[in-house]
Amino acid sequence: MTQLEMACKGKLSPQMEQAAEHENIPAENLRLLIERGVAVLPVNVKTPSLVRDFRPLAIGEGLLTKVNANIGTSRDFCDVDYELEKLSTALAAGTDSVMDLSTSGDIGEIRRKIRGNCPVMLGTVPIYEAVCRLMEEGREIGDMTPEELFAIIEGHGEEGVDFITVHCGVTQKSIENIGDRLTGVVSRGGAFLIEWMRANKKDNPLFTRFDILLDIARKYDMTLSLGDGLRPGSIADATDIPQIAELSVLGDLVKRSRSAGVQVMVEGPGHIPLHQVEANVVLEKRICDGAPFYVLGPLVTDVAPGYDHITSAIGGALAAWAGADFLCYVTPAEHLGLPLVEDVHIGVVSARIAGHAADIARGIPAADQWDAKMSSARYNFDWKAQAELAIDMDIIHKVRERCPLEDEQTCSMCSRLCAMKVARGKGK
Ligand code: SF4
Incomplete structure (x- = not known):
């Protein structure tokens, strides 16, 4: 049974008790938030048996703003021990969550090592592994079968991944206007799916076969983090038609997820000017029926490479004050290269400052x-x-x-x- 199904049946899980204690609120209050779908408690059913001293945390309405740190290998820089050092650094700096975005080396082995050493919630983007495997086999993105993609997603469930980013809202309809953009598509997952749709002349299998995804997510209680594959990659593209078209698809998928007993949150931009940040949060909450909002930044200007931990902390503080629930860190290396250990430290601290500043303004005692x-x-x-x-x-x-x-x-x-x-x- 998923945390959502338990909450709907009026049951308190041990994880709800622990997460509520962290928030200093009665567990029953947290259960009610999870029941309404305005909070999620990402804990894969396998996680407690894979990680010692796992610390379950909830994300959502009225709760402390949570922070995520992305780590993982790239094709230019693949050193598993170094990624484990980044994991320790992110944990020491106080991150609430870690995402393994590895795109090189033995991705499954890297993930298992990270999982075993990660006592906070772990997220992944399964399509990265799917595409990397294709490349190793000398195949093209368009050669990927939906069955292969779902098998990889199932594997992430089996290995205790607590939440997965799935770009289900990148559809033939939502990408219609991307030609009007200054910076096109900046999400790797979004770009992979667009290439797959172009090559196969079919719609996104994560959208057309969403029920299969729900079955897998429900089996492991993997929270779906509905990805923003069409997030704006520049201030010029902020809050444009493709971004809102994708969000509107995600709003429907939120309802379907909840009906299936699957926990769900929604990812958001990206690059957004200060005066549009609050509107973006309001739109997400309205269109997605209050689903927890997980934002990357948002970065409030494009002109500060090397300092994007600051541009994103400014946007993150404003977004969280307006109701965003989960901030993905941005490091000083953003737009420039894979973060080093010191970038990870600065990124987590910066995002935590943003979240905490918002928590004060939101009146969290x-x-x-x-x-x-x-x-x-x-x-x-x-x-x-x-x-x-x-x-x-x-x-x-x-x-x-x-x-x-x-x-x-x-x-x-x-x-x-x-x-x-x-x-x-x-x-x-
Ligand atoms: S007032 Fe503050 S800044 Fe000045 S000496 Fe005292 S502690 Fe330091």
């Missing part, structure tokens, strides 16, 4: 309390507590150690002229 504790430690010159409370726990001592201090209680910014001391009559 735990978020406010965290800030109050930090401010109190700051006012009391308790540097140890500040380091423990900081989103990036290492940075406080690193910066303080850069310069000898005249007064150990203060910092080198104002030193003995520390305003917080002087104003309390403690300065000299």
Whole structure:
């Protein structure tokens, strides 16, 4: 039985209890959110037996904003141990979820290694593996049979993947206007399916055979993350016809998923200017009946390569404040190359800052309390507590150690002229 089916029957699962404890809310409240489909609890039925100390978390309405870190090999850079180091870095930085987007090497083996070392929810994009296998066999994307694709999806279910990105909304109808775009299609999964449809002169099998996908997802309780294969890849293409056409298809698929007892969330853009971010969240919530919204960024400008962790944190904070539930990190390497370990750290911290800023604005009590504790430690010159409370726990001592201090209680910014001391009559 899936978490959604249990919730609909009024049953509380151990995972619901654990996830509710993390949110500091009664488990019954979380059950009601899952029952309505406005929250998901991605835990493959196989996961508890594959990972020690798995930490189930829920994503959705009124819950803490969650953050995902993408890792995985590429054809230019394939080092499995390095990807495992990225996994440890992302976990240490506090990610709530990891996606393995490997496209090179023994993808199944990499995934199994990541799964065994990943105590948070794990997501994948199965079509990446399908296309990589074809390439190894010297076959074209158009040669892929739907049966091969579904067999790979089933394999991901068998190996404890908690959620999968499936670009079911990339259809012959929704791609009609992509020729009008400045940057065409920027989603790998979306591009693969468009090529498959072109070669076969048929519609997307993930759409036409959605019931098969539902059967697999239900069997393993793999949450479907309905991918945004037509997400805008530039500010010029934001909120355009293909993006909204795809979203409208996803709205119908959300209903079908819920009816089948399958948990579902919806992925979103991409590149969106600040003034369109809130509208994008409203549209998703309206069209997809409140399904949890998982956004990549959004990046609010195209002109800051090397700093896209910042452009996306600005967009992510605004999106989460408006109701987006799950932020996919963007690293400083975005648009430039595969992230290194240090990029992974910066990416997770940046997305967590965005999510937390939104949680404060949304009035989530735990978020406010965290800030109050930090401010109190700051006012009391308790540097140890500040380091423990900081989103990036290492940075406080690193910066303080850069310069000898005249007064150990203060910092080198104002030193003995520390305003917080002087104003309390403690300065000299
Ligand atoms: S020295 Fe200045 S910056 Fe440092 S803690 Fe005191 S008031 Fe803050």
